[in-house]
Amino acid sequence: MEESNIYLSLDVPPIxxxxxxxxxxxxxxxxxxFTFISDTSTRQIIESAYKVVARTNxxxxxxxxxxxxxxxxxxxxxxxxxxxxxxxxxxxxxxSLSCTMRNINYIAKNGFNSYREYFIDNNRVQQRRQQNLSxxxxxxxIHLPQ
Numbered sequence: 001m002e003e004s005n006i007y008l009s010l011d012v013p014p015i016x017x018x019x020x021x022x023x024x025x026x027x028x029x030x031x032x033x034f035t036f037i038s039d040t041s042t043r044q045i046i047e048s049a050y051k052v053v054a055r056t057n058x059x060x061x062x063x064x065x066x067x068x069x070x071x072x073x074x075x076x077x078x079x080x081x082x083x084x085x086x087x088x089x090x091x092x093x094x095x096s097l098s099c100t101m102r103n104i105n106y107i108a109k110n111g112f113n114s115y116r117e118y119f120i121d122n123n124r125v126q127q128r129r130q131q132n133l134s135x136x137x138x139x140x141x142i143h144l145p146q
Contacts, residue, residue, distance in 0.1 A: 027111025028059055036116055038123075048089045049100045050107065056084065062101075062108035070101040 032050060037043035053059060061077050070078060071094055082101065086092045092100070107115045 027113065028054060028107070029112055030054070032112050036120055045089055045092075045096060045100050046103050049085045049104050052085045052088050053081070053104055053108070056081065059108050062105050065105060069098070070105075071098050 032047075034043045034047045034050075037046060053062060058077075058081050061081060065073070065075070065078060067073050067075070070082060073079065082097060085100065085104075086097055103115070106118065110118075
């Protein structure tokens with residue numbers, strides 16, 4: 001019997017459930033300012049989805065979504081919400097809808113202010129990478145055979 005206890009102690013312990021942070025209604029502003037998103041199409045897509053989720057008061061549904069994929073979800077509430085988001089914007093591809101849902105999922109779990117900070121920080125990192133790549137390309141031009 002001790003051997004089985006020793007064997008069990010070598011197993012990886014189960015991950016304890018993580019309680020979601022308490023998000024107040026102030027973290028979901030009624031009229032959020034999305035101007036920090038410089039790409040007009042992206043801003044319109046996220047803003048449109050945000051309005052649908054706010055109007056239908058679906059923040060809790062999105063916060064509690066833990067599946068790997070929104071697009072292949074069998075959850076009827078998620079499917080219904082994605083249909084409303086798609087109808088509101090009228091131009092989603094499967095990829096854009098999936099990306100939109102992940103952005104809204106981040107807002108639902110972390111609040112709007114945290115999303116804005118994350119988006120701005122991530123955008124700075126991407127800009128630095130692009131600058132570094134441009135510098136490397138400038139310093140190492142491609143030489144074509146003659």
